[in-house]
Amino acid sequence: xxxxxxxxxxxxxxxxxxxxxxxxxxxxxxxxxxxxxxxxxxxxxxxxxxxxxxxxxxxxxxxxxxxxxxxxxxxxxxxxxxxxxxxxxxxxxxxxxxxxxxxxxxxxxxxxxxxxxxxxxxxxxxxxxxxxxxxxxxxxxxxxxxxxxxxxxxxxxxxxxxxxxxxxxxxxxxxxxxxxxxxxxxxxxxxxxxxxxxxxxxxxxxxxxxxxxxxxxxxxxxxxxxxxxxxxxxxxxxxxxxxxxxxxxxxxxxxxxxxxxxxxxx
Numbered sequence: 001x002x003x004x005x006x007x008x009x010x011x012x013x014x015x016x017x018x019x020x021x022x023x024x025x026x027x028x029x030x031x032x033x034x035x036x037x038x039x040x041x042x043x044x045x046x047x048x049x050x051x052x053x054x055x056x057x058x059x060x061x062x063x064x065x066x067x068x069x070x071x072x073x074x075x076x077x078x079x080x081x082x083x084x085x086x087x088x089x090x091x092x093x094x095x096x097x098x099x100x101x102x103x104x105x106x107x108x109x110x111x112x113x114x115x116x117x118x119x120x121x122x123x124x125x126x127x128x129x130x131x132x133x134x135x136x137x138x139x140x141x142x143x144x145x146x147x148x149x150x151x152x153x154x155x156x157x158x159x160x161x162x163x164x165x166x167x168x169x170x171x172x173x174x175x176x177x178x179x180x181x182x183x184x185x186x187x188x189x190x191x192x193x194x195x196x197x198x199x200x201x202x203x204x205x206x207x208x209x210x211x212x213x214x215x216x217x218x219x220x221x222x223x224x225x226x227x228x229x230x231x232x233x234x235x236x237x238x239x240x241x242x243x244x245x246x247x248x249x250x251x252x253x254x255x256x257x258x259x260x261x262x263x264x265x266x
Contacts (some may be wrong), residue, residue: 002017007076011060011063011072012060013052013061013079016050017049017050017051019047019049020048023048024046024264025087026088027077027080027088029090029092029096029098030092030093031093032094033181035054035180037058037173038247039051048084050083054073055076056181057185062182070101073097078102088114088260088261090115093120093218096121097194099116100196107202112261113205114206115210115257115260116207116211117245118211118215119218119223121199122196122197123192127193130222131222131225132217133215133217133219138157142154143155143186146183158178159172159174159175162217163212163214163245163247163248200230201231203230206260209223209226209227209234210253212240212245213239213240213241214240220237223235
């Protein structure tokens, strides 16, 4: 099922929903140049899932601005949580930064727990929570270009490098989602400088940090930083897995997420 939400700022967001009303609520926040459709959670998993398309992505509205504004991202996620009620927040890649934007503005009152999946929590030169890997460095800035002859090969390489063992069909689906995001939006998301150390130290909810040891998009040191800074956070490494553990090892990821959500939602 897909739901259309309107944020307090008047931005229309598309949200994919699944699950039964009594199951633990989980909000899945996707990464840069993707959409909520990227998540691979089996229909038999006992979770009530909401997977929004971030502004400028997927079926959500392409706004004129707000992409550099922490408050705008916070307001977007606020609208989703107002719809779902208290939930576990799961942030993949850039989605981790969006979650810190939300926490900065709204705190943890409506948060059952946090799951950071190969995520950044900061962005900008020298920010340890935003350390990127060799693939991300290789495809930038070409992946932001308005020239398709420049951007398409870079985005194709980026999507193919999400993880080992991904089928050609999955890689092409990732590429299609990336190409749907306007070049202006792809670029704006990187034009930020955000320090989240104080936000992470203030987290008072159970936190699980998951990261593939073979991730070439976000360096594993970003996960180590988040786990060391968030009080009581647990870090689990997926050995030999790349940037997208929910695509590479969907059953293992689903089991980890389900167990965590059940524990913190009691």
